[in-house]
Amino acid sequence: xTDLTKCPEEELRGVYENAKKEYEGFLKAGISINMARGRPSxxxxxxxxxxxNLKKQDMTLHDDSGADFRNxxxxxxxxxxxxxxxxxxxxxxxxxxxxxASSLNLMYDYISQCCTHGCLGGEPWIFNKKRKFIAVxxxxxxxxxxxxxxxxEMISVPMTSRGPDMDAVERIIEDPDVKGxxxxxxxxxxxxxxxxxETVERLAAMKPAARDFRVIWDEAYVVHDLYDEGDxxxxxxxxxxxxxxxxxxxxxxxxxxxxxxxxxxxxxxxxDDNIKDIMSRFSLQTICYDKINQARHxxxxxxxxxxxxxxxxxxxxxxxxxxxxxxxxxxxLDGSGIASFSSPRGGYFISLDVNVGSAKYVGRLCKExxxxxxxxxxxxxxxxxxxxxxxxxxxxxxxxxxxxxxTSILCCAVKIAxxxxxxxxxx
Amino acid sequence: xTDLTKCPEEELRGVYENAKKEYEGFLKAGISINMARGRPSxxxxxxxxxxxNLKKQDMTLHDDSGADFRNxxxxxxxxxxxxxxxxxxxxxxxxxxxxxASSLNLMYDYISQCCTHGCLGGEPWIFNKKRKFIAVxxxxxxxxxxxxxxxxEMISVPMTSRGPDMDAVERIIEDPDVKGxxxxxxxxxxxxxxxxxETVERLAAMKPAARDFRVIWDEAYVVHDLYDEGDxxxxxxxxxxxxxxxxxxxxxxxxxxxxxxxxxxxxxxxxDDNIKDIMSRFSLQTICYDKINQARHxxxxxxxxxxxxxxxxxxxxxxxxxxxxxxxxxxxLDGSGIASFSSPRGGYFISLDVNVGSAKYVGRLCKExxxxxxxxxxxxxxxxxxxxxxxxxxxxxxxxxxxxxxTSILCCAVKIAxxxxxxxxxx
Numbered sequence: 105x106t107d108l109t110k111c112p113e114e115e116l117r118g119v120y121e122n123a124k125k126e127y128e129g130f131l132k133a134g135i136s137i138n139m140a141r142g143r144p145s146x147x148x149x150x151x152x153x154x155x156x157n158l159k160k161q162d163m164t165l166h167d168d169s170g171a172d173f174r175n176x177x178x179x180x181x182x183x184x185x186x187x188x189x190x191x192x193x194x195x196x197x198x199x200x201x202x203x204x205a206s207s208l209n210l211m212y213d214y215i216s217q218c219c220t221h222g223c224l225g226g227e228p229w230i231f232n233k234k235r236k237f238i239a240v241x242x243x244x245x246x247x248x249x250x251x252x253x254x255x256x257e258m259i260s261v262p263m264t265s266r267g268p269d270m271d272a273v274e275r276i277i278e279d280p281d282v283k284g285x286x287x288x289x290x291x292x293x294x295x296x297x298x299x300x301x302e303t304v305e306r307l308a309a310m311k312p313a314a315r316d317f318r319v320i321w322d323e324a325y326v327v328h329d330l331y332d333e334g335d336x337x338x339x340x341x342x343x344x345x346x347x348x349x350x351x352x353x354x355x356x357x358x359x360x361x362x363x364x365x366x367x368x369x370x371x372x373x374x375x376d377d378n379i380k381d382i383m384s385r386f387s388l389q390t391i392c393y394d395k396i397n398q399a400r401h402x403x404x405x406x407x408x409x410x411x412x413x414x415x416x417x418x419x420x421x422x423x424x425x426x427x428x429x430x431x432x433x434x435x436x437l438d439g440s441g442i443a444s445f446s447s448p449r450g451g452y453f454i455s456l457d458v459n460v461g462s463a464k465y466v467g468r469l470c471k472e473x474x475x476x477x478x479x480x481x482x483x484x485x486x487x488x489x490x491x492x493x494x495x496x497x498x499x500x501x502x503x504x505x506x507x508x509x510x511t512s513i514l515c516c517a518v519k520i521a522x523x524x525x526x527x528x529x530x531x
Numbered sequence: 532x533t534d535l536t537k538c539p540e541e542e543l544r545g546v547y548e549n550a551k552k553e554y555e556g557f558l559k560a561g562i563s564i565n566m567a568r569g570r571p572s573x574x575x576x577x578x579x580x581x582x583x584n585l586k587k588q589d590m591t592l593h594d595d596s597g598a599d600f601r602n603x604x605x606x607x608x609x610x611x612x613x614x615x616x617x618x619x620x621x622x623x624x625x626x627x628x629x630x631x632a633s634s635l636n637l638m639y640d641y642i643s644q645c646c647t648h649g650c651l652g653g654e655p656w657i658f659n660k661k662r663k664f665i666a667v668x669x670x671x672x673x674x675x676x677x678x679x680x681x682x683x684e685m686i687s688v689p690m691t692s693r694g695p696d697m698d699a700v701e702r703i704i705e706d707p708d709v710k711g712x713x714x715x716x717x718x719x720x721x722x723x724x725x726x727x728x729e730t731v732e733r734l735a736a737m738k739p740a741a742r743d744f745r746v747i748w749d750e751a752y753v754v755h756d757l758y759d760e761g762d763x764x765x766x767x768x769x770x771x772x773x774x775x776x777x778x779x780x781x782x783x784x785x786x787x788x789x790x791x792x793x794x795x796x797x798x799x800x801x802x803d804d805n806i807k808d809i810m811s812r813f814s815l816q817t818i819c820y821d822k823i824n825q826a827r828h829x830x831x832x833x834x835x836x837x838x839x840x841x842x843x844x845x846x847x848x849x850x851x852x853x854x855x856x857x858x859x860x861x862x863x864l865d866g867s868g869i870a871s872f873s874s875p876r877g878g879y880f881i882s883l884d885v886n887v888g889s890a891k892y893v894g895r896l897c898k899e900x901x902x903x904x905x906x907x908x909x910x911x912x913x914x915x916x917x918x919x920x921x922x923x924x925x926x927x928x929x930x931x932x933x934x935x936x937x938t939s940i941l942c943c944a945v946k947i948a949x950x951x952x953x954x955x956x957x958x
Contacts, residue, residue, distance in 0.1 A: 141603070149601040153587055156823070160583035174576040176568070176792045204631055206817040213816075216643055220657060220681065230647060230657060249815050254647065365603045366819040388676050389640075390633040392793040396583070397824065 108522055109441035120523035126516045127469070130509075135474035137510045142293070142452035143501045144365050144418075151417050152363040155400055163399040173395035179386055181371070182395050184402035189371035191408040192326055192357055194339045200373050201382065204393045207358035207370040211286075211320050212250050214354055217385055218283070218318060219254050224351060224377055226316035229254070229283055238276055238285035240268045242455060242483030242494045244293040247286035247322070251485070256283065258485035263292065267299035270306045277312035284318035290337045291325035294455040294483055294496040296448020298335035308343030310352065321355035325451040327408075327415050328361060330423045335449055341373065350375040359401060361452065362414060369401050425499040428507045429454055436515035442522035445497075454497040455483075456514070462521040463492045465531070469517035475510050535949055536868035547950035553943045554896070557936075562901035564937045569720070569879035570928045571792050571845075578844050579790040582827055590826040600822035606813055608798070609822050611829035616798035618835040619753055619784055621766045627800050628809065631820045634785035634797040638713075638747050639677050641781055644812055645710070645745060646681050651778060651804055653743035656681070656710055665703055665712035667695045669882060669910035669921045671720040674713035674749070678912070683710065685912035690722050694730030704739035711745035717764045718752035721882040721910055721923040723875020725762035735770030737779065748782035752878040754835075754842050755788060757850045762876055768800065777802040786828060788879065789841060796828050852926040855934045856881055863942035869949035872924075881924040882910075883941070889948040890919045892958070896944035902937050 108116055165173045167183055180186065181202025190197035203210060219230040229235050237256035239248055240263050251258055259282065261272045267289070276282055287307070289299045299307075307319060321340055329335070344350040353375070359368030372382060405411050430447055433456070437443045446455040458466055467480035478496040481487045497514070499507055524530045535543060592600045594610055607613065608629025617624035630637060646657040656662050664683035666675055667690050678685055686709065688699045694716070703709055714734070716726045726734075734746060748767055756762070771777040780802070786795030799809060832838050857874055860883070864870045873882040885893055894907035905923040908914045924941070926934050951957045 143603050146599060146602075149599065152601070156585075156587035156590070156592075158583075160580055163583070165583075172573060172576060174579070174791045174794065175573075176570050176787070205821045206819075209817040213640075216647065219647055220643065228657075230655075246815070246818075253812075253815050360603070360818075364601045364823060366817075367601065367821040367823040385680075388673070388680050390636040390793075391673075391787075392633075394632045394794045394821065394824065396791060396794040397821065 105436065105438060105440045107439055107441040108519075108526060113527070116523055116526055119519060120527065123516050123519040123523065127473070127520060130473040130513050130516065133473075135509060135513070137474065137502050137506045138476045139498050139502060139510055140476050140478050141501075142361075142498045144361055145421065145501050147421050148418055148500070149364060151414065154404060155363060158400055158403060163396075163403045165396070165399055173399050176391045178395055179392050180383065181393060182398045182402065184406075185369060185371070185398035188402055188405060188407065188411070189357065189373070192411065193323065193355060193371075193373040195341050195373045199341070199376065199379055200371055201379065201386070202393065202398055203370045203372065205358070205360070205367055205370060205397070207322070207324070207356040207360070208246055210356045210370055210372055211247070211322065213389070214320070214382070215250050215254050218316070221385075223316035223318060224381055229256075229316075232281060234281040236279065236282045238268075238273060238282060239485045240285065240287065240292075241485070242294055242489070242496070243286065244288060244322070245482040245487070247320070248485045251286070260485060263295050263297060265297060267297060267303035270303055274306070274310065277310055277314070277317065280313035282312065283314050283316065284320065286320045286322060288322045288324055289340070290323065290335060291328060291448055291451025293324065293451065294446075294453035294494075296446045296451045296453060296455065298337055301338045304338040304340055304343055308340060308349060309347045310349065312352070317352055319353050321353050323355055323357040325361075326357050327411055328418070328452070329415060329450040330419050330426055331449050332416075341375070351377050354378060361418070362411060363401060369398055422500060424504055425502075425507055426454065428504045429497060429499045429511045432508060432511040432515060436512075437518065440519075440522075443518050452498060452500055454499065456495040456497055457493050458495060458518050459522050459525055460491045460493050462518075462525065463489060463495050465521045466495060466514070466517045469520060470513055473513050475513045477514075532863065532865060532867045534866055534868040535946075535953060540954070543950055543953055546946060547954060550943050550946040550950065554900070554947060557900040557940050557943065560900075562936060562940070564901065564929050564933045565903045566925050566929060566937055567903050567905050568928075569788075569925045571788055572848065572928050574848050575845055575927070576791060578841065581831060582790060585827055585830060590823075590830045592823070592826055600826050603818045605822055606817075606819050607810065608820060609825045609829065611833075612796060612798070612825035615829055615832060615834065615838070616784065616800070619838065620750065620782060620798070620800040622768050622800045626768070626803065626806055627798055628806065628813070629820065629825055630797045630799065632785070632787070632794055632797060632824070634749070634751070634783040634787070635673055637783045637797055637799055638674070638749065640816070641745075641747065641809070642677050642681050645743070648812075650743035650745060651808055656683075656743075659708060661708040663706065663709045665695075665700060665709060666912045667712065667714065667719075668912070669721055669916070669923070670713065671715060671749070672909040672914070674747070675912045678713070687912060690719060690724060692724060694724060694726030697730055697733045701733070701737065704737055704741070704744065707740035709739065710741050710743065711747065713747045713749060715749045715751055716767070717750065717762060718755060718875055718878025720751065720878065721873075721880035721921075723873045723878045723880060723882065725764050728765045731765040731767055731770055735767060735776060736774045737776065739779070744779055746780050748780050750782055750784040752788075753784050754838055755845070755879070756842060756877040757846050757853055758876050759843075768802070778804050781805060788845070789838060790828060794824075796825055849927060851931055852929075852934055853881065855931045856924060856926045856938045859935060859938040859942060863939075864945065867946075867949075870945050879925060879927055881926065883922040883924055884920050885922060885945050886949050886952055887918045887920050889945075889952065890916060890922050892948045893922060893941070893944045896947060897940055900940050902940045904941075
């Protein structure tokens, strides 16, 4: 496509008029498409319906000591569930706790624990009025919401194609009030970036001024490849151990986007010291997690190979959706000079950057046509994108046909916004 | 039995020698019985195995709006689960949130929320260094552990046959640093007391100096009757509304002792204001609870009638166990002047009070014979029973035969301890 920032005004007016005409058509079409959240589609959920049809005899409902999984106890999770997540995280099962349905809950509770009880004997964060957290931007709104909830002032660090800008991170952690950061190290939300080996190494080697600095390592998309050859993420715990820093990391994952969203399993991976600390809290916070759901899952998914086979089925559904969006983005926006976007090889999102100061307007234009995007700004702390430029696209739930329509609307809106800015007739 | 506190020394010596002889027999018998915790027995768990054999078509997996319970969303729980718990609590379903497997977790998180964020706009409790909580004694060790975890100094109030000593409660709540109390209002743990209508009314009418005072109303045994005619507990929310105090109460219940322990459903009942406050936290703390397990449960238990039918099956298993223990306690200790015990009509425990200063010794004597009781002292804050007199008996898990042996050992130990005290030859 012509670079709109460089083309003659007459040509620009032509593009603008065409876009407006196309937009009028969308307005009249009575469209209703929701691309707001990274939810699995019904077809993906169907892949796990075998979990709804198991029988008692399909499941292992006791451990070697005879503990009955239908009863209280076995607080760290069933051996089978811990082994499964140990393979997923690449850590020994003794460094894993298998929990309930929500990894978000595990992160929230961990930050809550740090605030009220500190980390491994450190001062509770809540008594530090200047407590801060690094926010990698753009990022996941629910991470930012937890930091905000607990009064952690967020300091933005830009995402690069290799992960967080580590020069910025290394500078910021010299402040002892900076207590940690959230990371989605594989197929980051929303950029789809997998941290490079060098980034993982620099994170592992960090010597923050705060001795109770914690990296929340959210492995939300740890096995969520769109292609047979997935991105490779270095093992953070192996790296951290070299520097004696394994206590700085708290990792979580869940099967929400492997089996059922919000009704699967979640798990924690952490150092020996952190596991001990977390277990001592868990012994007060709950009697045990739902071991029957753990047994249900591990009767179907016995190892990482079984999980990978399931993820290939997810990919077969998701890949055409991502490609449908990307095809149109390429066709409509490549070379236009008015937008750039990510081409992720896994995860749940495509990140679109439009002209500075245009994203909210684009969102409004889409909304008026019946297309709901993730709230513009949500990918930044406090819901405010200082550049008003980033838009998160979540292609998982709508059908391929809907995605084609949605992406056409989006590209049309991006062009309208850009033309108005370039022509000086902004609305 | 003869009143040992009044009988001639010779007779007392005879009782002591007989008890010691009996004890020698138990020591040699190689016994191993655990009466420590209120766990359901395998036979009780078997009652719910139908939940392990359901099929997808047995369950309602969407709501009226079309929301798919296999996916994220529906944060307040499925309509069916909320309705079921609404009937159990006796409140409108709009005042109910159906959650995950653990009601202990809900209580822990609520206290945590009060500490970090306060109640309905009040100051976070954690900034009040003198924060206190009322502990009804004897009581539930896990309640006390939560209060201790969050630095709430516990002030003991004795349990009476009608509930907490309300004169004491009404005096203590004049201190604005006293922030609340835990209650197990029906079949209390461990006394099996159901609060009288007058007690419920006085609790409902309380005007604590602390405007953010909260009663954690733990309905752990709300439908857990041992006999067809169960105790009746007045509705705390109906009562509280008369005084404009409904915000003072936070109720929880679970199906852990109805279906599977630690793998059932839990729920919250609270005022409109508190529900709103809790939901705003939940929206950050999790994406949703496990709605499939909710659907699984409500496909079998559609209403309170279904629950009551299930509880009759539990009672048929539990009642002979309670009666086996009570028969022996009556036979061995009635009139002895050395012990008293509760005769609960529901719940999971029998509370035994022995001579002041004897309970730990009795526990040790039992342990040496291979009988594990709830840790003596655990029914008091900080694990310290100032009288060293209370012993909690949990008859649910062992078999009737084991319970007969266990109670015989216990009575034997009680007699040994009492005789030694009375004879002045304490060990």
